[in-house]
Amino acid sequence: MPQVTVTYLQQLNSSEVIASAKSLPEDARIELVQQITPEYSRFLYQSVGSELNWADRLGLTREQWNDVLRRAGSETWVLYQHGAPQGYVELVTEVTENGSEVEIFYFGLFPEATGRGLGGVLLTEALQQAWSIDSHWQQLPKVNRVWLHTCSLDGPAALPNYEARGLKIHRSELEQTEVKDASIGLWPAAAG
Template sequence: MTQVTVNYLQQLSPSEVIPSTRSLPSNARIELAAEISPEFSRFLYQSVGSELNWADRLDSTRAQWDEVLRRPGSETWVLYIDGSPKGYFELVTTSTATASDVEIFYFGLFPEATGHGLGAVMLTEALQRAWELHSRWPQLPAVARVWLHTCSLDGPAALPNYQARGLKIYRTEVEDSQVRDASVGLWPQPTT
């Protein structure tokens, strides 16, 4: 068991978004993956999370994975550079009769895309897309809160990036966690 610190961050108004001063390079775009398949979603999840111990969804069946993707207000946005995926964010919405909460359920870059300032640009986009979700899902109530969580196993730039974009910590927990190697199954193991 490993002790893991989990920080929960939120914004309560779109005015709290602090946009990145950077912009995407001309060979990059962030695009909604409409009707995303569980296979592509799992590929994105493993490509980002294999080095960050993201393993919580790896035991999900295809049907369970698909159920999350098909919830009203769920969206996956993919960062492409020169036509290849290099990162993504997944939005998942929960609603009451009067308000919607949008969680940035997953957010990250492929290992080769980190360290180039793309995370700040992509997070700005994620926050803006989350706050305007009601315009794409008019059957849902307006967004009242955007939130996410990060932990001490995530990359060292994660928490500073979230705070620099205007997200504020509202709760911190320390928990014992069984850390799993998230790269298992990503590539076949070499035979000796």
């Protein structure tokens, strides 16, 4: 089983967010998906994660997937350009004794959208929305931490983008992991 480096990053104050120097193109928008369905969430997850070996959710039932999406403080924000999704972020909130902690649970761009400066813009929006999630969900206490983790299987721009937006590494560890083929089920195999 191969070893993977897992890196945990965090912000402890909204003032730590460093906005992207780029702005969203005129033909693009970032939008909260109201009442997201498990089907749309799975489409986003597989479209972004199929080349990055995201497979942890593929074994979930529709009901289990829906349960995650319906938790207080769970939000999905999608970057659209030319009317089509180009990337997304899923925020998941945990209430602790110190307040709300928001995890950027999934973040990424569709393969054809990488390398165009969209990741920094989407991450800036994700961080701003994470820090204000307690204003969207009145039952949640004030946000005191926003965090995420990445690993050495992610794209080469992931960690530099996170650090450029003001997230700071607070822990790294080596893990043995079974690398699964996340593209299974995305497209049927070609007949031949």
